[in-house]
Amino acid sequence: MSSTRLKTALAALVLGGTAVLAAPATAGATGKEVSAPAPAAESGTVGALADGYLYAYEHINWGGAYCRWYGDDADWSTCSPGGNMRNKASSLWNNGHPGSYDDVLLYWDVNYGRARACIPNGVYWNNLTGLYFNDSGYGGHGQTLNDNISSHKWVDSCPR
Numbered sequence: 001m002s003s004t005r006l007k008t009a010l011a012a013l014v015l016g017g018t019a020v021l022a023a024p025a026t027a028g029a030t031g032k033e034v035s036a037p038a039p040a041a042e043s044g045t046v047g048a049l050a051d052g053y054l055y056a057y058e059h060i061n062w063g064g065a066y067c068r069w070y071g072d073d074a075d076w077s078t079c080s081p082g083g084n085m086r087n088k089a090s091s092l093w094n095n096g097h098p099g100s101y102d103d104v105l106l107y108w109d110v111n112y113g114r115a116r117a118c119i120p121n122g123v124y125w126n127n128l129t130g131l132y133f134n135d136s137g138y139g140g141h142g143q144t145l146n147d148n149i150s151s152h153k154w155v156d157s158c159p160r
Contacts (some may be wrong), residue, residue, distance in 0.1 A: 108140025115140035118158035
């Protein structure tokens with residue numbers, strides 16, 4: 001594994017006490033440049049020009065309805081253009097602009113409540129099954145991210 005790919009894979013795992021990445025053995029960072037997330041990969045980074053948005057899709061591999069956000073959203077019940085993504089997302093892409101406040105905390109409850117997980121800048125997860133909220137002592141702890149995200153907030157860096 002190249003140094004860049006290793007760093008990318010480690011960045012995805014730096015979710016530390018915030019979330020645990022438990023993807024299948026075939027998962028990994030691709031490190032190749034593409035104009036959109038590559039559906040064949042389980043997770044990784046893309047080299048497309050950042051547009052500043054967090055994308056959430058209803059189905060794995062970026063299928064079905066989707067929503068995108070430029071800023072924070074305390075309740076995914078209303079979003080554009082998909083209408084409602086609360087507890088419906090099965091794949092994500094953080095295509096935020098690199099720099100400060102480029103990582104995204106994902107919350108189990110509305111209003112940035114309960115357990116959380118973090119998706120680093122430039123990372124995509126095409127299947128949220130196998131990714132879990134890991135804030136012990138909070139509602140949602142240990143539950144899969146798949147169909148369980150209710151709000152999000154842009155942060156300077158994923159908690160360690």
